[in-house]
Amino acid sequence: MMPAESWLVAPPLVLIGGSFIAAAAGWLLGRRSTLRSASFRNAHNAMDAGEPQSRPAARSLSEEYFRGLRFLLDEEPDKALAVFLHMVDVDNDTVETHFALGSLYRRRGQMDRAIRVHENIMARPALSEEHRLHAMFALAEDYFSAGLFDRAEQLFLQLSDGGRWHISALRYLLRIYEQQRDWEHAIEVHGRLTRVATPEHPTAIAHYYCELAEQTREVGDFDAARAYLHRAREAQRNFPRSALIRADIALDMHEPLLAATLCQRVVELHPRLLALALPRVVRAIRDGGVDGLEQQVQQRIRSExxxxxxxxxxxxxxxxxxxxxxxxxxxxxxxxxxxxxxxxxxxxxxxxxxxxxxxxxxxxxxxxxxxxTQRYRCVECGFASSSHFWQCPGCRSWDAFAPVVLLDLMPGMQRR
Ligand SMILES: [Zn+2]
Incomplete structure (x- = not known):
């Protein structure tokens, strides 16, 4: 067959100018600096004029390629997809175009088409192992974007043991387990990720232990809850969430003084969590049983x-x-x-x-x-909500929620 350069056709792609094609063209132009213009002209002329080609393999490939592009231009993506899926010469030289096509479909939200393109690449026996793994990763991303987490998880797990894609695969696995609230697996993957790269959110693992502590506290297993909180504090010193959950357990176990003391410490170290600590202090005072607790709390209120x-x-x-x-x-x-x-x-x-x-x-x-109104807002992405989240539902940042300005009438007047 012909070298890949012979069918890479710069001028028509540039003239086309459509954004969908432009992305593919950008890749092609950036990738192939050694374009063979003579070979291109032969192929192009042959396609336009029906002129016989001296090298049939090249002609066949070009015709398929241009037919696919024309269907794309004519907004007939199904026909374009059919052409590209049936291109005979998908090998290590031509596969990059198929990757570009798959990622274009994914960016347009056409996940079913992206999946078919990447499945098609994976099914080609002539490909190198590197391209097969790349296709597997791209397919896993498609599944993830489509919300097919079970399928995505299986592929990311296969990619997570090593090789070029393993760090990215571990990051995706973490996102999947967070979304599914599968905290045991999240802890395991966070540990694996920490050994090979810097996690996106280093405090996340302490939150995973806190999530497990809250689950076990809710069913009354205080020993297990405290064990998880211990792990959280090992992962992150002075971790306010674990102190607040420990205060909840203290309230459950009728230890209001301990609860109030823990909350006091949280507010000293993390003033913006005052709104989370206060209800626990109020409950500690109401639960009673401790002489002078209300007076103690009153005395600790700063006078400024x-x-x-x-x-x-x-x-x-x-x-x-x-x-x-x-x-x-x-x-x-x-x-x-x-x-x-x-x-x-x-x-x-x-x-x-x-x-x-x-x-x-x-x-x-x-x-x-x-x-x-929306009382809390993420300082990272601006996501606003009437309730507090430890992890922002908008951008997935941990510890980014803070109370918003009282009436929110004056932009820039935020308290914190
Ligand atoms: Zn956010």
Whole structure:
């Protein structure tokens, strides 16, 4: 057969200009710097004029290739696919075009076509092992994009032991296990990945242990839960999520002082988690049994206006607007939040002079507004939600959710 260069045809591809073809052309142009123009002209002329070719193999290949391109241009992807699937000369020289076609289909969201292209490549016996593995990886990506996680997992597992694709395969496996909440397998794959590369989210493994701790705590197996939390802290020191779950277990086991102390420590190290720690502290105080716990907590509330404003805001975010601490700290919040403070000042006067009933009504109204709005936002991708997530559903980042600005009326005024 002819060398691959003889059918790679730069000028018509450039003239075509369509975005779909342009991607393939870009690959071809970048890949093949040693284009043989004479061979090309022969093939091109032969196709246009029906002129006999001196080398039948080349002519046959070009005709198939151009027929496929024309179907693509005419927006007849099924016919184009049929031509490319039945091209006889899929070997180590021509296979890259098929890879380009498969990835183009995938980028257009035409997963069934991408899958057929990559399956077709894998079925060709003349290919090198390297191309066969490349096709396997591309097919696994197709399955993943199509949500066929079982099939994707099988292929990524085959690729994960070594070779060119193994790190990428491990990263995909991690995404699959995270999506399926299969934390045992996620832990195993994270460990394998850490040995050969830097994981995308190094703290993720501590979260996997915390997920298992929450599952076991929910069924009352506190020993197992604490063992998982121990593993989480081994993976990540001062890990706030494990401390909060440990506080939940302490509350379950009627140890309110321990729960309050753990929450206090979390807030000291991670101030933006105040809204998550507060409800646990409130529950510890309500559970009672510890003399002076409420006074202890009150004494630990820092006296600076900014800290008191944060506390009031976090309590409202956490749905605790009826607590006395919110009414106490509300004037500080109104002074610290310019837009809200101005409105209240115009309607009712100096925030510090509001009576208890006014503060209570205001806190209730703010709580109602916040429940209708998105209270948390991912600092990585901007995904907003009314509830807190340890892993962003938008970009899969861990630990990226933070409370949003109170009324969100003034862009750029975010508290954290
Ligand atoms: Zn995000």
């Amino acid at each position: 206006p900014a800290a008191r404003a944060e506390l009031a805001y976090a309590a409202i975010v956490a749905g605790l607007e009826d607590e006395a601490v919110v009414r106490d700290c509300l004037p500080d919040l109104l002074r610290e939040d310019p837009s809200l403070g101005e409105i209240v000042h115009a309607l009712a006067g100096e925030p510090g002079l509001l009576d208890s009933a006014q503060r209570g009504a205001l806190a209730t109204a703010l709580g109602r507004i916040l429940r209708r």
